[in-house]
Amino acid sequence: MNYQESREYIDRVTREIPSVLGLDHMREMMKRLGNPQDDLKYVHVAGTNGKGSVIAFLYSVLSEAGYRVGRYVSPTLYSYRGRMEISGKRISRDSFAAYMTQVADVIAAMTEDGYPHPTAFEIETAVAFLFFRNENCDLVLLEVGMGGNLDATNIIKNTMLSVLVSISMDHMSFLGNTLGEIAEKKAGIIKENSHVVTSLQKKEAMDVICSQCEKCHAECVVADPGKAQVLAESCLGQTLLYEGEKYEIPLAGVYQKENAVVALNALKVLDTLGFASTPEQKKAGMKHTVWNGRFTVLCTEPLFVVDGAHNPAAADMMAASIEHYFKGKRLIYIMGVFGDKDYRSVVAKTVPYADKILTIQTPNNERALPAAKLAETVKEFHKDVQARESIEQAVETAFRLAHKEDVILAFGSLSFIGEMTDLVEKEKKREGKQK
Structure with missing residues (x-):
């Protein structure tokens, strides 16, 4: 397959094969591919909100420290291939097509032998493992797709560090109806005799994580954002004081303090596991972190902000950021959500x-x-x-309604934020607006 054919293949699988949780099909596929995932070391990140931001901080710092770091995240905003990249360079079209062809050939043999067809996420994860192994990554930052224990990424064995970001109610039809049930699934990434960093969780979730750590004889560090002080802030970034050091981070949103503290604790643990970074490298990496679509400013007159608030917990965080940065401002919303999310709660909040x-x-x-x-x-x-018929129509309407001192806030599913960003850029050029 060439790149276009490989994309058509994965798009067809996405439409035709429903998402499932379980590792049996993944194990069979990876065995036939030679288990490339076993040749890599990982930081495995699970939770409800903050996975991508924490990985972005770690990716920036560890790359600054000179390590060859792989990153696997989804969804991505601007490029499909951006979900798997190494040290700032995403997988090439030719490499993606080659790995996808290799995986598709294995799948054809599997189905001929009577095995069910793997899902799109399982296939993408297999491609990522092949890519990272063949490119000799020192460490891979691996984001869980859904849950943890039965997620396709949990086939890995060499977990250097498990990271659990904020856990809340999401994907209930797959993961459970209580916070404890959901936390149990997400804590399933914790491996025997491993290391764990967790955000300070609600008691029900924290009890489950502590129990799992005890069961697995895993050392657990709790990252408490209350120990960090915000010295300066705006909707363009913030400066934190944590454990006697100042860190500038370009990510706005009140929740990013928590994500930054989780990342700094993860880096402290990695210092002891063969992936050390100096204080200067930590500061430089945190300062240069890029993670778009999370309370990201695209335009300043009027202020145009995009945010991936797509579930109730993220909506709470976004509401707190609105109170913090935009109190008394006139706000115009552009909203788009998935029907299988608790969008009613997002709306209400x-x-x-x-x-x-x-x-x-x-x-x-x-x-x-x-x-x-x-x-x-x-x-x-x-x-x-x-209701607007298209994203383009919504952006044009929002700019027409807004005065330069107003705020336009686009939020919901991350899947439309990339297109939204492109449209805002076009509008800025057309109107002579400035970032």
Whole structure:
């Protein structure tokens, strides 16, 4: 397959093969591929909100320290291939096509032998393992897709460090109906005699994590964001004081203090495991971290912010950031969500701050909630809402409605933020607006 054919292949699998949790098919596929994942070392990251941000901090610092670091995350905003990259360089089209062909050949043999067809995420994860192994990565930062214990990524054995970010209610149909049940699934990435860093969790989740660590004889470090002090902040970034050191981070949002503290604790543990970084490298890496789509400013007149608040916990965090940065400002929302999320709670938590709301349907995804249906839900909480037929129409409408001192906030599924960013850039050029 060439690159276009390989993308068409994975898109077809995404449409036709439903998501499942379980490792049996993954084990069979990886065995036939020679188990490349066993030749790598990992930092494995699970949780509900903050996985990508913590990985972004670690990726930047460890790359600054000179390690050949692989990163596997999803979804990505601007490039499909950005979900697997090494030291700032995403997988090439030719390499992706070659690995995808190798995996597809194995899958054809598997199905001929009576095995079920692997899911799109399992296939992408297999491609990532081949890529990272063949490129001789020193360490791979691996994001869990869903849950933990039965996620395709949990086939790995050589976990140097397990990281658990904030855990809340999400994917209940797959993971459970209580915080304890969900935490149990996510804590399933903890390996025997390993090291763990966890965010300071709610008691129900923390009890489960501590129990799992004790069961696995794993050393656990709890990262308490309350021990960090914000010295300076704006919607463009913040400066933290933590354990006597100042760290500048370019990521805004009140929740990024917690993610930064988790990352700094993870780096401290990695210092003892053969992946040391100096204080200067930590500061430089934190300062140069790039992780777009999380309370990211795209334009300043009017202020245009995008955020991936797609579940109730993320909505709480976004609401706290609105209170913190934009109190008294007139806000115009652009919202787009997946229908299988608890979007009603997201709406209820966020719309009280908005003056006007525009709803959209996230493109090219069967999980997307129609704009009109989202607008109906919003109307239960807010009278001024309009459904727009496209993202482009929503962006044009928002700019037309906004004055330069207002704030446009686009949020919901991360799947539309890349297109949103491109449209805002076009609007800035057309109107002569500035970042």
